[in-house]
Amino acid sequence: MSRPDEARAHFDPAAGWPPPFLLYLGNAHDDLAAKTARGLAFWRPEWCVGQFRDADCRTTLGLADMDFAQARAAGVNTMIVGVANAGGRMDPRTVAHVVAALDAGMNVASGLHERLGSHPEITAAAQRNGRVLFDAREPPRTPVGTGARRAGRRLLTVGTDCSVGKMYTTLALERELHRRGVRADFRATGQTGIFIAGRGVPIDAVVADFISGGVEWVSPARLDDGWELIEGQGSLYHPSYAGVSLGLLHGAQPDALVLCHEPGRPHMRALPHFPLPDLRECLEANLRAARLTNPDVQAVGVALNTSRLAPAAAGRACREVEDLLGLPAQDPVTMGMDRIVDRLLSCFGG
Amino acid sequence: MSRPDEARAHFDPAAGWPPPFLLYLGNAHDDLAAKTARGLAFWRPEWCVGQFRDADCRTTLGLADMDFAQARAAGVNTMIVGVANAGGRMDPRTVAHVVAALDAGMNVASGLHERLGSHPEITAAAQRNGRVLFDAREPPRTPVGTGARRAGRRLLTVGTDCSVGKMYTTLALERELHRRGVRADFRATGQTGIFIAGRGVPIDAVVADFISGGVEWVSPARLDDGWELIEGQGSLYHPSYAGVSLGLLHGAQPDALVLCHEPGRPHMRALPHFPLPDLRECLEANLRAARLTNPDVQAVGVALNTSRLAPAAAGRACREVEDLLGLPAQDPVTMGMDRIVDRLLSCFGG
Incomplete structure (x- = not known):
């Protein structure tokens, strides 16, 4: 396993969604739906202090179950929405949970195709709490490729x-x-x-x-x-x-x-x-x-x-x-x- | 050459940017920059009644040169921004011309990467004139491919x-x-x-x-x-x-x-x-x-x-x-x- 300091060195300090993390599983119905959270917990256990599971959740990462206030009290800086639904959409319950996490004082990062910022109630909650939203699926603007050989x-x-x-x-x-x-x-x-x-x-x-x-x-x-x-x-x-x-x-x-x-x-x-x-x-x-x-x-x-x-x-x-x-x-x-x-x-x- | 009625049959009547067209060349510096307008004029000459060229334009499609009022008077329904700049961006002069075309009563369609609607002055001009904007580079939302064999x-x-x-x-x-x-x-x-x-x-x-x-x-x-x-x-x-x-x-x-x-x-x-x-x-x-x-x-x-x-x-x-x-x-x-x-x-x- 990589040492925590080595792993932390990879994390972009400007990213705005710093560890430690609460991993949001919502109502994930199987292990596959929680693939993102599972990968993060496996490769960066030192960043993952707890998981949030809703009533119908049928999977676990083996982390401590926490609600949003407990997670914040445990030092969590960012909640990661680490579930994949069909179509990459956020259901109303997930939206409400994201708002609650922001109100509890955490930043929120998501890997879904649907952007956090496309929900006005999420944007409003981030603003009123001075928290940051991060969509991992939002691509940077880059030039087109050239195929020119580069060093390395x-x-x-x-x-x-x-x-x-x-x-x-x-x-x-x-x-x-x-x-x-x-x-x-x-x-x-x-x-x-x-x-x-x-x-x-x-x-x-x-x-x-x-x-x-x-x-x-x-x-x-x-x-x-x-x-x-x-x-x-x-x-x-x-x-x-x-x-x-x-x-x-x-x-x-x-x-x-x-x-x-x-x-x-x-x-x-x-x-x-x-x-x-x-x-x-x-x-x-x-x-x-x-x-x-x-x-x-x-x-x-x-x-x-x-x-x-x-x-x-x-x-x-x-x-x-x-x-x-x-x-x-x-x-x-x-x-x-x-x-x-x-x-x-x-x-x-x- | 295809007959006009045959060509027109291809045109989606719901498209909101109906022919006839004024082809906007702006300050296109060479034939390549006017590639979109040239292709349209070649394959659908019956839709293209004129071209708009700015002072520094160095190419022509051989169509009648018209300003926006002349084009509207000639029955043009839509101005096509048929130029390609490096990076697909719209310069301020083009933005001003698009606004003028909308104010003259035409719809405007563009093939640039940069969206017409990303310029508030263009959106405002479309609204005040009840005209339609169309970005050909705006993709429809489609499902992912399946590779399943289909008829035809x-x-x-x-x-x-x-x-x-x-x-x-x-x-x-x-x-x-x-x-x-x-x-x-x-x-x-x-x-x-x-x-x-x-x-x-x-x-x-x-x-x-x-x-x-x-x-x-x-x-x-x-x-x-x-x-x-x-x-x-x-x-x-x-x-x-x-x-x-x-x-x-x-x-x-x-x-x-x-x-x-x-x-x-x-x-x-x-x-x-x-x-x-x-x-x-x-x-x-x-x-x-x-x-x-x-x-x-x-x-x-x-x-x-x-x-x-x-x-x-x-x-x-x-x-x-x-x-x-x-x-x-x-x-x-x-x-x-x-x-x-x-x-x-x-x-x-x-």
């Missing part, structure tokens, strides 16, 4: 599908590189990653012409010998979101790719009519597309999400992928990333 | 680069199909195409997650035997915009592709450090990516923009491409699309 070394996680563990993998790579004393910085491209890093670009929310430009902006030229570790999104094989994945690939101009996959997934996420791509074909397609902005790109490993497999089956799945692709394969959560980092450093030098 | 036959134009003639090609294909009595509808994905068709989706302006969904929306299931002719954008080989092109390809789920190219172009548009892709490689990459949502996709022709070549050289360029790819090659403006339509109909039936 970059790794990008790519996937066979959405939600296969690209963010966890990228953060686990950062942790392993830090453990070895190698400079490396996680660059967030999604709302959960932005909450974890304290900054980033919500690449699925930028205007389409600015996808690669947004990635060039979030990972600019780097003059030390450290690694930029860029969080991937979606998949070149997901027909809803492949455009985002391709713009990300071109903007990242990665030196190294790590392919992320969940063995045994029956079909592309939310699309029962689409099978998963073949692993080798998917890796080749990513390498081919990446060469447009970095002809020297190399694959250095495969990260498998084996959370649905028994340990013996997880080990077998890794060995099968290693035999198939000739790359180290590990689960970032249960096995760590040491062998993939070994490969990365042997390919590119320590 | 679709053709998409793809390109080696931006600005190689994808819109002209798509419109020329529509004209040739209509000439033969085949039902076909141009589906616009850019601001100029939207002005020409009276509707469409500005695909470079949608939120990144909605690229393929926007294309599914603009070309929904079609139950007659007509063709959907979808205007392509960008190129899989343009590092600034390839994400848009890939989302468009997946959302269009094309049965047929026409590859568009300008022979002799020295480098990718605006990027001197990027060479043009190899034609065969570019076509293969588009076919490979298109198969994700339509495994039966076929290439039916190559449209060459030979506007910088002498006629003999243009003919040679077409023959070279035909020999290379085994597909008919024509310039949509100077040669028409008859041979490509022959191939299309022989591949897919009349």
Whole structure:
């Protein structure tokens, strides 16, 4: 686990939504609905002092349950709306809770597509309490991409599908590189990653012409010998979101790719009519597309999400992928990333 | 040329910015800056009664020069801001002209990234005159794409680069199909195409997650035997915009592709450090990516923009491409699309 001071160093002090956090779960009906809160609690436990759950909530993060006054009394500075509803909308109950949190003296940050500021009662509550609202899905204005080579070394996680563990993998790579004393910085491209890093670009929310430009902006030229570790999104094989994945690939101009996959997934996420791509074909397609902005790109490993497999089956799945692709394969959560980092450093030098 | 009544049939009567049009050129310094106005005047001459040029304007469409009062007296209903500045911004002089056009009694439509409604003086002028503002770059809210197969036959134009003639090609294909009595509808994905068709989706302006969904929306299931002719954008080989092109390809789920190219172009548009892709490689990459949502996709022709070549050289360029790819090659403006339509109909039936 990263040390609190190291993690805190990532947080943009100008962000206006400082930790510690209360994680708002509302009426999240399952673990998936609380994905953002769960990721934040897993990767930044030192920032998360409690959770707020409403009557119908059916999940928990294992944190202390608190109401808004209790959270403020416990020193919370910001409530994070860490739930995802269908369509990214805020229901009236959530709006009322956000107002109550502001009235209790906390800032509020949200990862939903719908903006906090689109609700006049929320804006009014923020103003009367002198609190700050932050929408992680509100993209910065960036230039369009140029594809011009920039200094520094970059790794990008790519996937066979959405939600296969690209963010966890990228953060686990950062942790392993830090453990070895190698400079490396996680660059967030999604709302959960932005909450974890304290900054980033919500690449699925930028205007389409600015996808690669947004990635060039979030990972600019780097003059030390450290690694930029860029969080991937979606998949070149997901027909809803492949455009985002391709713009990300071109903007990242990665030196190294790590392919992320969940063995045994029956079909592309939310699309029962689409099978998963073949692993080798998917890796080749990513390498081919990446060469447009970095002809020297190399694959250095495969990260498998084996959370649905028994340990013996997880080990077998890794060995099968290693035999198939000739790359180290590990689960970032249960096995760590040491062998993939070994490969990365042997390919590119320590 | 399409007959006026046929063209008018495409115009969405609910659009609020009806023809006839005054084309605003402002101080456009070259032909490229007036690209939108030029495309509209070329494809819908029956809608375009005049042009407005300011003192420093260095281009002309060959239309009658008019001020705002003259245009209104000539029956103009809508002024089209058909210029593109760097960054898509409106300078103060343009803002003043838009206000004057509204005060003269015209609606105003713009293809710039910057919205008409973002200028309070423009909004006020529209309100006091009861006129309508239309931003072609304001995208409709659509669902995300699903990749689910939908009824109908679709053709998409793809390109080696931006600005190689994808819109002209798509419109020329529509004209040739209509000439033969085949039902076909141009589906616009850019601001100029939207002005020409009276509707469409500005695909470079949608939120990144909605690229393929926007294309599914603009070309929904079609139950007659007509063709959907979808205007392509960008190129899989343009590092600034390839994400848009890939989302468009997946959302269009094309049965047929026409590859568009300008022979002799020295480098990718605006990027001197990027060479043009190899034609065969570019076509293969588009076919490979298109198969994700339509495994039966076929290439039916190559449209060459030979506007910088002498006629003999243009003919040679077409023959070279035909020999290379085994597909008919024509310039949509100077040669028409008859041979490509022959191939299309022989591949897919009349």
